[in-house]
Amino acid sequence: MSQFKTLSDYDVAGKRVILRADLNVPMKDGVVTDSSRIDRTLPTITELLEKGARVVLITHWGRPNGERVAEMTLKPVAQALAAQLDKDVKFADDCIGDAAISVVNALADGEICVLENLRYYKEETDNDVEFAKKLALLGDIYVNDAFSCAHRAHASTEGLARLLPAAAGRLMQAELEALSNALEAPKRPLAALIGGAKVSSKLDVLENLSKKVDMLIIGGGMANTFLHAQGINVGKSLCEHDLAETALKILKTAEEAGCKIVLPVDGVVAKEFGANVENRTAAIADIADDEMMLDVGAASVADVKKHLAECKTIVWNGPMGAFEIAPFDAGTNGAAQAAAELTKTGSLVSVAGGGDTVAALDHAGVKEDFTYISTAGGAFLEWLEGKELPGVEVLRAVS
Ligand code: 3PG
Numbered sequence: 001m002s003q004f005k006t007l008s009d010y011d012v013a014g015k016r017v018i019l020r021a022d023l024n025v026p027m028k029d030g031v032v033t034d035s036s037r038i039d040r041t042l043p044t045i046t047e048l049l050e051k052g053a054r055v056v057l058i059t060h061w062g063r064p065n066g067e068r069v070a071e072m073t074l075k076p077v078a079q080a081l082a083a084q085l086d087k088d089v090k091f092a093d094d095c096i097g098d099a100a101i102s103v104v105n106a107l108a109d110g111e112i113c114v115l116e117n118l119r120y121y122k123e124e125t126d127n128d129v130e131f132a133k134k135l136a137l138l139g140d141i142y143v144n145d146a147f148s149c150a151h152r153a154h155a156s157t158e159g160l161a162r163l164l165p166a167a168a169g170r171l172m173q174a175e176l177e178a179l180s181n182a183l184e185a186p187k188r189p190l191a192a193l194i195g196g197a198k199v200s201s202k203l204d205v206l207e208n209l210s211k212k213v214d215m216l217i218i219g220g221g222m223a224n225t226f227l228h229a230q231g232i233n234v235g236k237s238l239c240e241h242d243l244a245e246t247a248l249k250i251l252k253t254a255e256e257a258g259c260k261i262v263l264p265v266d267g268v269v270a271k272e273f274g275a276n277v278e279n280r281t282a283a284i285a286d287i288a289d290d291e292m293m294l295d296v297g298a299a300s301v302a303d304v305k306k307h308l309a310e311c312k313t314i315v316w317n318g319p320m321g322a323f324e325i326a327p328f329d330a331g332t333n334g335a336a337q338a339a340a341e342l343t344k345t346g347s348l349v350s351v352a353g354g355g356d357t358v359a360a361l362d363h364a365g366v367k368e369d370f371t372y373i374s375t376a377g378g379a380f381l382e383w384l385e386g387k388e389l390p391g392v393e394v395l396r397a398v399s
């Protein structure tokens with residue numbers, strides 16, 4: 001992995017530091033409902049402020065598509081940040097131009113401001129150079145801490161890095177280090193557990209991983225497609241019948257690469273989908289035409305446990321079943337707890353990320369027990385696909 005600069009490479013005292021964070025946090029009725037992404041970027045902010053930088057924080061929120069959508073203002077985010085920092089956070093109601101310039105110019109050393117939503121300008125998502133230049137006017141140094149936006153080649157994540165001395169923030173650094181330890185230079189055997197509803201949404205992930213990992217554990221709805229492809233009757237289960245050929249191809253690639261595939265051996269099945277509906281545990285070969293698999297069964301969890309005990313590293317993305325609805329969370333909980341236990345005893349490095357995954361691990365009560373949990377959703381998936389992330393590549397290119 002070629003290197004990039006970090007906060008340690010610059011003297012930031014008295015400098016205006018443009019910090020691209022990802023504060024695209026869940027919000028309801030103008031109130032931040034989950035501050036995880038704010039919390040995770042605090043080490044970078046605190047370090048910069050303590051070193052006497054003037055921090056100009058930029059971020060997007062939602063997808064306003066270049067319109068000034070009032071409900072997508074970053075004011076509540078600035079307030080939530082102020083609460084977390086226990087410090088005054090100034091706010092500029094534009095991210096470029098006079099409104100931004102006057103707020104930035106009024107900052108003293110060790111002070112911070114948040115600029116209004118970058119995506120009020122479509123030039124942001126277009127990675128427009130002139131827009132990036134207007135952002136660059138607001139700072140002396142650019143720091144990117146937004147790993148979860150690194151799959152976007154936008155003005156604030158890509159173009160701007162080429163216009164100012166650039167560095168990765170501490171969160172970006174931690175994410176890249178954890179991910180590199182998981183896939184680029186992992187302790188082997190290396191397992192990937194991939195769950196979630198559909199094969200189609202994770203085709204590239206499965207293809208890439210089947211060539212890299214020693215063991216691919218497949219759960220969730222997508223396991224049904226693999227089982228069906230192997231001639232097993234999955235009844236009414238969610239299943240992408242048209243992807244049977246593709247699933248077989250993935251199995252073949254894996255076999256050729258020496259990657260072991262672990263599929264469910266039993267499932268919790270029901271005739272309808274709902275909380276606490278009548279259900280039973282069935283062997284995979286014993287699913288009836290009018291039943292659907294909503295979770296993996298206890299034998300499958302035991303099997304996953306046994307396999308994980310043979311591994312030194314696991315990358316986890318996606319739930320094993322319909323974990324949002326009881327009792328179909330048991331498979332995800334059981335597998336997650338097994339990974340957490342092995343991590344606690346020091347025999348497993350566990351790295352997880354992606355949309356639903358963090359919620360599933362949180363629900364299983366193991367969020368604190370994994371080695372590393374990424375803040376990224378889409379960027380984590382693209383990394384699992386083996387794609388280059390423009391926001392990371394540019395930091396390397398300019399270093
Ligand atoms: C995210 O939450 O996935 C990131 O903030 C990126 O947002 P986007 O998917 O709207 O580009």
Ligand code: MG
Pocket residue numbers: 377378
């Ligand atoms: Mg996204």
